Amino acid sequence: MELKADRLTKRYKNIIAADRLTFTLQKGVTGLLGANGAGKTTLMRMLCGILTPTEGTVTYDGIPVTEESYRNILGYLPQDFGYYPDFTGTDFLMYFSALKGLSKQAAKARTEELLRIVGLSDVSKKRIKSYSGGMKQRLGIAQALINRPEVLIMDEPTAGLDPQERVRFRNLIGELGKNSIVLLSTHILSDIEHIADRVIMMRSGQIIWQGTWGDSNESLESFYLKEFGEEQHA
Amino acid sequence: MHNFGTLLGFELKKLLINKITILLLVLFALFLFGLTMLEYTVISPEDRFVSEREAELEGKELDDDMMSKVTEEAARYGSLAEIDGNSLYYHVSRYINRAFGTYLTIPDLSVSVSTEDLNAESFYRNREAMLDYLYDYFQLDEPEREYWRSKESGIAKPFIWFANYGVSAMRANYGMTAALVSITIGICLSGIFASESRYRTDALIMCTKEGVKNLPVIKILAGEIFSLIVSTMLLVSVQLPHILFNGLHGIETACQIIVPFSSYPYTTGKLLLIYTGLFLLAGLLTGAAAILLSRVLNNMIASGGVICLTILLDLFLTLPPRFRVLSQIRFLTPLQVLINSSMLDPRLVRIGSTYLTAFQISAILYAVLILAFSFGAIALGRK
Numbered sequence: 001m002e003l004k005a006d007r008l009t010k011r012y013k014n015i016i017a018a019d020r021l022t023f024t025l026q027k028g029v030t031g032l033l034g035a036n037g038a039g040k041t042t043l044m045r046m047l048c049g050i051l052t053p054t055e056g057t058v059t060y061d062g063i064p065v066t067e068e069s070y071r072n073i074l075g076y077l078p079q080d081f082g083y084y085p086d087f088t089g090t091d092f093l094m095y096f097s098a099l100k101g102l103s104k105q106a107a108k109a110r111t112e113e114l115l116r117i118v119g120l121s122d123v124s125k126k127r128i129k130s131y132s133g134g135m136k137q138r139l140g141i142a143q144a145l146i147n148r149p150e151v152l153i154m155d156e157p158t159a160g161l162d163p164q165e166r167v168r169f170r171n172l173i174g175e176l177g178k179n180s181i182v183l184l185s186t187h188i189l190s191d192i193e194h195i196a197d198r199v200i201m202m203r204s205g206q207i208i209w210q211g212t213w214g215d216s217n218e219s220l221e222s223f224y225l226k227e228f229g230e231e232q233h234a
Numbered sequence: 235m236h237n238f239g240t241l242l243g244f245e246l247k248k249l250l251i252n253k254i255t256i257l258l259l260v261l262f263a264l265f266l267f268g269l270t271m272l273e274y275t276v277i278s279p280e281d282r283f284v285s286e287r288e289a290e291l292e293g294k295e296l297d298d299d300m301m302s303k304v305t306e307e308a309a310r311y312g313s314l315a316e317i318d319g320n321s322l323y324y325h326v327s328r329y330i331n332r333a334f335g336t337y338l339t340i341p342d343l344s345v346s347v348s349t350e351d352l353n354a355e356s357f358y359r360n361r362e363a364m365l366d367y368l369y370d371y372f373q374l375d376e377p378e379r380e381y382w383r384s385k386e387s388g389i390a391k392p393f394i395w396f397a398n399y400g401v402s403a404m405r406a407n408y409g410m411t412a413a414l415v416s417i418t419i420g421i422c423l424s425g426i427f428a429s430e431s432r433y434r435t436d437a438l439i440m441c442t443k444e445g446v447k448n449l450p451v452i453k454i455l456a457g458e459i460f461s462l463i464v465s466t467m468l469l470v471s472v473q474l475p476h477i478l479f480n481g482l483h484g485i486e487t488a489c490q491i492i493v494p495f496s497s498y499p500y501t502t503g504k505l506l507l508i509y510t511g512l513f514l515l516a517g518l519l520t521g522a523a524a525i526l527l528s529r530v531l532n533n534m535i536a537s538g539g540v541i542c543l544t545i546l547l548d549l550f551l552t553l554p555p556r557f558r559v560l561s562q563i564r565f566l567t568p569l570q571v572l573i574n575s576s577m578l579d580p581r582l583v584r585i586g587s588t589y590l591t592a593f594q595i596s597a598i599l600y601a602v603l604i605l606a607f608s609f610g611a612i613a614l615g616r617k
Binding site for chain 1: 237251438439440442446447
C-alpha cells in the first residue's frame, strides 16, 4: 500500500503551485501543513487524480491515479465540501454510494452505519440545506468514508466542528490511519500532533520538510512558527 | 455499468425537485390547459362544437351540390367572405376561402374569388392553381413538382366535409407548445452538468468509480427522459380539453380539410401522429442541445440563455424562399416545421434517387443531431 508522488509539478501560466514534489505515503496518517496558498489543495487534487499535473506522476501501488481502479479505493473530502441542498442526508450518501459502486443493499447498510458514526441519524431525512455548518462537514466526512477507502485525502476535515466533535473525529481519523493511507491537511496543529505519524510541510509550492514528527523533541507549533513565522509576518 | 437504475433515479430526482422546474412546469401546464378550456367554456363555445344543425353536413362531399348551396348562401349574405356564424355553411365557406388562398400571407398572391362560377370543378381547379403557384413560390424543380402531382393524384376527391375545429386546433397547438417546451427544457437542463460546479460536487463525483466514465451517459439519459416528460406533460395539457370536448372527431378524414395546400395523402389522424412524433423529437433535440451547452459553457445562465435566444431567433427570423437552399434549411427547425399554416413546406431533399419530405428529413436530421450532441456531451463529460 503505497501512494507515490514523483517530481509532481503544477504550473498556472507564471505561477508554480506545486514544484517537483516527491514523496511516498504509506499506511498511517500524514499531516500536511502549510500557509494558505502554499499549494496544499493543488497537491491533494493531483493526488486524487482530478487535477492533471504539468509534470511528474502519482501512482498507487504502481497504478496511475487516473485509473478507474484507483478511484474505487479513494475517499476525498475537499475543503469547500459541495452538496445538493434539496437532497436529504440519506439521499446524498445513497447517491455517492451508488457512484462508488456499492450495491443498493450494501449502500443502505453503509449509509445507516455512517450516519450513526457521524451523528446524523436523527436528521437523515431532513434536507441538507437545513443542516448547520458542522452537520454538513460531518456529512462530508461520511461521504469520504463510504467505500472504506484505502487512500483517504481530507482537506481540513475538522473545520467548522465544535471542540468536542473535533476531538471525536480526530480520533476517528486516527483509527482509519491504522488500515489506510490518510493525508490530512489542517491548520490545527494539535490535531496533527495527536494523530499524524508523518508530517509534510509546504511553502510556495515546495516541500520544505517531511519526516516522522515523533522523532523531534521540539513542539510542532514552535517548529511551524519558526518555519513559517517570517512568511506570515511579511 | 453498476447501479444504472439507482443513479438514473437520482439524476432525475435532481432535475425534478428543482424549484424552477416545478414552477415552469406547473405554470406552463396550467396556462396551456386553461387557455384551451377558456376557448371551450368562455371565449367562443359556440364555435367549438358540432351543433345539431351542423351535424347534417358531416360526411357530405364538397361537390357541386355543396358548392351550389354555398353559392346561394353567399348571394344571401352579399359575398362568400360575408357569410357569418349564423349560417349553416359558415365553416364550409371559410374553408373555401382558405382554399382560394384568402388567408395566406404570401406577397403578389391574388386569386379572385367569384361565387358566380363556384362549382366542384372550379373549386378543385382553383386549388390546383394555388398549388402550382406555391410550387413556383417555393422554387420547386420539375422532379419535385412531379413528386407532389403523383401524391395529389392519390387523394380522393371530392373531399369529405367534417367539422374540424378540434383536430385543426390540435394541430395548431404544436408550434406554440413546442416553443414553451423548448424554453422549459432549455432552462431546466442548463444546469445538468453546470450545477455540479455550482454546488462544488464535481470534485467529489470525479473521485468516484462511476463518476467519470458512466455518469455523463446517465446524465444524458436522465436529461432526455426529462425532456420527454416535459414534452408529454405540456402536450397533454394543451390537447386534453380538445379530446375531452370533441373526442378525436374527424381523424379519419383527409388532411386537406385542415391543411388545404398539402398533397400529403394522409388522414388528419396520421398528420397529428407525425406532428406528435416530430414534437417529441424536437423536445429530445432541445434536451440534447441544452445538455451539451451545459457541459461546454459550464454556466447555467449562459446555457439557458443561448437556448432561449435561439428559440426567439427561430420564431422571428425569416428567410425568403428565393434563397432556396438556405431557406429550406432554415425552415427545418422544429418550431418552423410544427408551426400552424395552411401549407406544409413542399420542398424536398433528394438522397440518391429518393425524395424526402420536410417531415422525413426533419426526423432524420433531429435524430442525427440528438446522437451527435449526446456523444459530444459524453466525450466532454468524461474529460
